[in-house]
Amino acid sequence: MDDILELETRRKIYDLISKNPGLHLSKISELLKMRISLVEYHMRYLEKHDIVTVDKKTGFSRYFLKGKVETKTKHYSILRQKTILSIIFFLIKHDTARHKDILENIDCAPSTLSYHLNKLIKYNIIEVQRYGEMRGYKIINRDEIINYLIRYKPFDLFEGFTDIWTEINI
Amino acid sequence: MDSLFNIIIYGFGMIFSFGLFIVSLFSYKNSKNKKIFFVSIILFVFFIKFILLSTSIFYPRLENILSISILSIFDLIMLALLFLAILIKS
Structure with missing residues (x-):
């Protein structure tokens, strides 16, 4: 796993998701001050190597560390509505x-x-x-x-707007 | 009657497009996402279009200038920007 996380960027993303399970791309990009496309690229890499898992139940892609996440915590992401x-x-x-x-x-x-x-x-x-x-x-x-509510930010209008448009792709 | 209907439609269109434009601007400020930037421009063009339409009610001379082809250009610009917003990677 250390080889995969060798790149500092990936380690940063890993650490961020470890501390905040359930974050979505735009939030990770905002917190790490990185381009969404770059975060997306690293997320795909981490997903492919079974380090993170993605939950699309709420309509948005939310990321969790694989193996560390309880199903219950994943379900809490609906509280963002x-x-x-x-x-x-x-x-x-x-x-x-x-x-x-x-x-x-x-x-x-x-x-x-x-x-x-x-x-x-x-x-x-x-x-x-x-x-x-x-x-x-x-x-x-x-x-x-x-x-959970202390750790996670509730629904935000501007974040929601960004999420909707970010999800539209060809 | 027709004029009142236009005032209501253009007035609401102007308010909604301005509201959405402001939301998109704040979203862009927070995310720095290129897609949102294009969406902001679309909403701004929408807003301008509604301003011109609203103004044309009170200035009939402007109504003559705002022909269907001029308004179609606005629509075409918005469609092109929408296409770019979808096409572009975040």
């Missing part, structure tokens, strides 16, 4: 909340909220708690989520 992040912030504040309570505080349609809640349940980020006939939603691992 604005509505999902708002739901999580609400659940952090209120511990357990009903669909109705979340809906009153989040700006989205009931069906959209249900869709996002189901997605969060599917990824084991939240769980359903039943109180008689009532159902409440609760974050499974609150501390871990808080730690």
